[in-house]
Amino acid sequence: xxxxxxxxxxxxxxxxxxxxxxxxxxxxxxxxxxxxxxxxxxxxxxxxxxxxxxxxxxxxxxxxxxxxxxxxxxxxxxxxxxxxxxxxxxxxxxxxxxxxxxxxxxxxxxxxxxxxxxxxxxxxxxxxxxxxxxxxxxxxxxxxxxxxxxxxxxxxxxxxxxxxxxxxxxxxxxxxxxxxxxxxxxxxxxxxxxxxxxxxxxxxxxxxxxxxxxxxxxxxxxxxxxxxxxxxxxxxxxxxxxxxxxxxxxxxxxxxxxxxxxxxxxxxxxxxxxxxxxxxxxxxxxxxxxxxxxxxxxxxxxxxxxxxxxxxxxxxxxxxxxxxxxxxxxxxxxxxxxxxxxxxxxxxxxxxxxxxxxxxxxxxxxxxxxxxxxxxxxxxxxxxxxxxxxxxxxxxxxxxxxxxxxxxxxxxxxxxxxxxxxxxxxxxxxxxxxxxxxxxxxxxxxxxxxxxxxxxxxxxxxxxxxxxxxxxxxxxxxxxxxxxxxxxxxxxxxxxxxxxxxxxxxxxxxxxxxxxxxxxxxxxxxxxxxxxxxxxxxxxxxxxxxxxxxxxxxxxxxxxxxxxxxxxxxxxxxxxxxxxxxxxxxxxxxxxxxxxxxxxxxxxxxxxxxxxxxxxxxxxxxxxxxx
Amino acid sequence: xxxxxxxxxxxxxxxxxxxxxxxxxxxxxxxxxxxxxxxxxxxxxxxxxxxxxxxxxxxxxxxxxxxxxxxxxxxxxxxxxxxxxxxxxxxxxxxxxxxxxxxxxxxxxxxxxxxxxxxxxxxxxxxxxxxxxxxxxxxxxxxxxxxxxxxxxxxxxxxxxxxxxxxxxxxxxxxxxxxxxxxxxxxxxxxx
Numbered sequence: 001x002x003x004x005x006x007x008x009x010x011x012x013x014x015x016x017x018x019x020x021x022x023x024x025x026x027x028x029x030x031x032x033x034x035x036x037x038x039x040x041x042x043x044x045x046x047x048x049x050x051x052x053x054x055x056x057x058x059x060x061x062x063x064x065x066x067x068x069x070x071x072x073x074x075x076x077x078x079x080x081x082x083x084x085x086x087x088x089x090x091x092x093x094x095x096x097x098x099x100x101x102x103x104x105x106x107x108x109x110x111x112x113x114x115x116x117x118x119x120x121x122x123x124x125x126x127x128x129x130x131x132x133x134x135x136x137x138x139x140x141x142x143x144x145x146x147x148x149x150x151x152x153x154x155x156x157x158x159x160x161x162x163x164x165x166x167x168x169x170x171x172x173x174x175x176x177x178x179x180x181x182x183x184x185x186x187x188x189x190x191x192x193x194x195x196x197x198x199x200x201x202x203x204x205x206x207x208x209x210x211x212x213x214x215x216x217x218x219x220x221x222x223x224x225x226x227x228x229x230x231x232x233x234x235x236x237x238x239x240x241x242x243x244x245x246x247x248x249x250x251x252x253x254x255x256x257x258x259x260x261x262x263x264x265x266x267x268x269x270x271x272x273x274x275x276x277x278x279x280x281x282x283x284x285x286x287x288x289x290x291x292x293x294x295x296x297x298x299x300x301x302x303x304x305x306x307x308x309x310x311x312x313x314x315x316x317x318x319x320x321x322x323x324x325x326x327x328x329x330x331x332x333x334x335x336x337x338x339x340x341x342x343x344x345x346x347x348x349x350x351x352x353x354x355x356x357x358x359x360x361x362x363x364x365x366x367x368x369x370x371x372x373x374x375x376x377x378x379x380x381x382x383x384x385x386x387x388x389x390x391x392x393x394x395x396x397x398x399x400x401x402x403x404x405x406x407x408x409x410x411x412x413x414x415x416x417x418x419x420x421x422x423x424x425x426x427x428x429x430x431x432x433x434x435x436x437x438x439x440x441x442x443x444x445x446x447x448x449x450x451x452x453x454x455x456x457x458x459x460x461x462x463x464x465x466x467x468x469x470x471x472x473x474x475x476x477x478x479x480x481x482x483x484x485x486x487x488x489x490x491x492x493x494x495x496x497x498x499x500x501x502x503x504x505x506x507x508x509x510x511x512x513x514x515x516x517x518x519x520x521x522x523x524x525x526x527x528x529x530x531x532x533x534x535x536x537x538x539x540x541x542x543x544x545x546x547x548x549x550x551x552x553x554x555x556x557x558x559x560x561x562x563x564x565x566x567x568x569x570x571x572x573x574x575x576x577x578x579x580x581x582x583x584x585x586x587x588x589x590x591x592x593x594x595x596x597x598x599x600x601x602x603x604x605x606x607x608x609x610x611x612x613x614x615x616x617x618x619x620x621x622x623x624x625x626x627x
Numbered sequence: 628x629x630x631x632x633x634x635x636x637x638x639x640x641x642x643x644x645x646x647x648x649x650x651x652x653x654x655x656x657x658x659x660x661x662x663x664x665x666x667x668x669x670x671x672x673x674x675x676x677x678x679x680x681x682x683x684x685x686x687x688x689x690x691x692x693x694x695x696x697x698x699x700x701x702x703x704x705x706x707x708x709x710x711x712x713x714x715x716x717x718x719x720x721x722x723x724x725x726x727x728x729x730x731x732x733x734x735x736x737x738x739x740x741x742x743x744x745x746x747x748x749x750x751x752x753x754x755x756x757x758x759x760x761x762x763x764x765x766x767x768x769x770x771x772x773x774x775x776x777x778x779x780x781x782x783x784x785x786x787x788x789x790x791x792x793x794x795x796x797x798x799x800x801x802x803x804x805x806x807x808x809x810x811x812x813x814x815x816x817x818x819x
Contacts, residue, residue, distance in 0.1 A: 277701070278701065280701075281697075281699065281700050281701025281702075282700070282701070282729070284699040284700045284701070285699075285700030285701070285702065285729065285730075285731035286731070288688060288689070288699065288700065288731055288733070289731045289732050289733040292683050292686075292688065292733040293733065296684070330732060330733055333732040334731065334732045334733070337729070337731070337732055341729070593697070593699075593701075594699050
């Protein structure tokens with residue numbers, strides 16, 4: 001597998017003869033500076049560039065091109081060289097835009113001589129820069145490593161060379177540019193660009209470039225296919241799906257984001273689901289082997305019993321022992337295979353967990369400490385953790401796509417606890433409400449300020465204690481609705497909201513919604529159902545559960561199904577339409593591949609941590625600022 | 628170098644440098660035999676289906692075919708059903724990937740079969756072959772070409788079985804009759 005590097009990450013190089021492949025959306029020139037053990041570049045002879053394309057151990061192309069293949073032989077480099085900085089720059093063109101931000105992000109791949117990828121690094125996030133140090137190969141204790149750098153220079157090649165400590169960087173930069181121009185004159189003119197916007201024609205999405213224009217709806221163009229909520233600011237064309245399945249003989253080192261996707265967020269999402277599937281499957285392999293060993297043992301023991309010869313003497317004992325030995329041998333083998341896979345998944349989990357963005361991160365992840373309201377909504381949300389009894393310590397995040405397709409039901413009914421003890425019902429209700437509050441806080445925090453609103457129905461005020469983090473921070477739209485009147489009022493308003501939103505969407509007339517309709521996504525937490533509910537309210541709730549998700553109205557029920565027993569089978573469709581979660585670990589979720597029963601555990605704030613208050617304070621502050 | 632197998636021949640799936648294979652792909656390709664006198668719109672298409680049956684000591688444990696594309700343990704994957712054949716023009720039409728290292732320890736044989744789902748006999752199939760490819764570098768390890776079609780609707784192509792610490796492939800090439808692998812079970816058992 002080609003390791004996908006992020007900025008600053010390094011990777012060992014086991015081969016000395018390498019090829020560095022560079023592909024960019026526009027012709028670029030490639031070069032390298034050679035530094036000694038202190039990183040000093042001793043003048044122009046230590047720079048390999050289109051005007052001087054060869055030095056011992058390294059060769060670059062003599063001209064600018066969209067694709068480069070730099071040949072590097074680390075063993076042939078002079079002994080004094082300890083660092084090779086690979087640089088890219090845009091060739092000077094009269095009137096041409098000299099900024100990487102206008103083009104697709106360049107990609108660099110370091111491969112072995114046989115073309116197998118070792119590392120890949122996509123230089124995302126470049127904007128006004130016209131020169132960039134892409135990679136650095138460096139010698140550390142006799143071994144070479146590669147580091148993803150991605151340091152751009154808005155001052156161009158001159159600034160880059162000056163930063164490398166070269167005397168008269170301007171002269172050298174001019175010399176390099178001149179060599180490129182000369183070779184361009186010799187070269188066959190390139191075919192008209194296909195997907196690269198030419199300098200003369202403005203880029204089709206100019207609004208990305210000016211930071212204040214990204215919210216203006218695109219107008220004038222024929223059809224705007226961009227998603228109104230998914231605009232990136234710096235790198236409009238996301239790099240193509242990377243992390244290809246290149247074979248590699250070395251043991252795969254887990255890397256966060258090692259999956260396909262258009263963004264790191266999507267890659268991590270896919271990686272987590274990949275880990276989920278792998279764990280499901282490797283456990284299935286283990287269980288089927290153990291089952292087989294068990295049934296074989298049983299059969300063999302039966303045979304021993306039914307064989308009259310084994311009744312006499314020690315023959316029976318020998319046969320029984322042999323059967324047990326065969327059983328334990330197979331089980332041991334299966335366990336070894338499982339342990340090998342678990343070790344790999346655990347190592348992967350250890351690099352993936354810290355790299356997760358807010359919406360996927362556990363509450364104890366340090367990413368929450370630097371919390372700022374995000375600019376766009378996330379792709380998915382962590383609902384909690386999943387694990388299997390064979391690997392209790394390996395927790396897989398349970399990620400669901402946003403917006404939620406169906407409502408959630410946090411079951412406050414009796415659930416067998418970890419050691420078959422049934423926690424106290426009052427305690428369960430409190431825990432269920434806490435899980436709902438943590439979930440609501442997470443949803444509030446991961447949406448841009450003002451794009452998500454939470455309302456609560458708490459008829460008897462039983463959840464007031466658990467709701468404190470939300471109420472104290474002022475994160476709710478209105479205080480929790482209490483009493484039958486409160487229930488009727490909130491449900492009535494939300495029903496009208498859903499109704500109007502549906503009409504507006506069908507008619508394509510979002511602008512004619514009444515001003516009191518908040519177009520933000522809505523989350524309704526219902527505690528103590530069906531206390532305080534009349535038949536009309538129950539019908540309205542079912543309407544919200546069915547029709548709400550399509551127009552951004554979501555439901556979290558904190559309820560014990562037994563409490564609503566009086567309604568009989570009438571409410572069965574409601575429960576079925578909700579995704580059931582539990583406030584305490586419980587194995588009720590099945591995976592889509594093998595159907596194992598997974599133990600779900602909600603994602604709760606660690607006891608004693610004030611992170612929830614911090615984050616919610618920030619959420620409220622961001623919302624006030626916006627108004 | 629690829630080995631052209633004959634019926635009953637076995638090869639050890641070990642690399643020349645002694646390393647064992649990690650992932651192999653069983654590729655299957657076929658073309659409908661050309662028949663004269665038919666309207667172009669009625670070129671007869673033949674739907675052959677590749678299946679892999681996983682055995683533990685002669686008991687079928689799992690099967691990978693067009694309706695169960697991945698074995699429960701994830702080690703054997705079918706890349707998907709091809710209903711007409713001949714798309715690869717000599718390339719593979721259906722493939723089954725086997726991650727040999729992750730095959731559960733109790734599975735000791737994997738039998739690959741081909742069935743004619745549409746009911747035509749192999750007389751109407753031409754250039755049918757199965758080949759075993761080292762998935763890590765795309766090299767073909769062994770190829771078995773079906774000699775002359777006959778009046779039967781299925782073929783038990785080959786089996787891959789554990790031998791010592793590694794795996795061995797044996798070309799079986801036994802004709803049989805049946806629409807899906809279930810019908811072939813009696814014909815497979817003698818080869819285990």
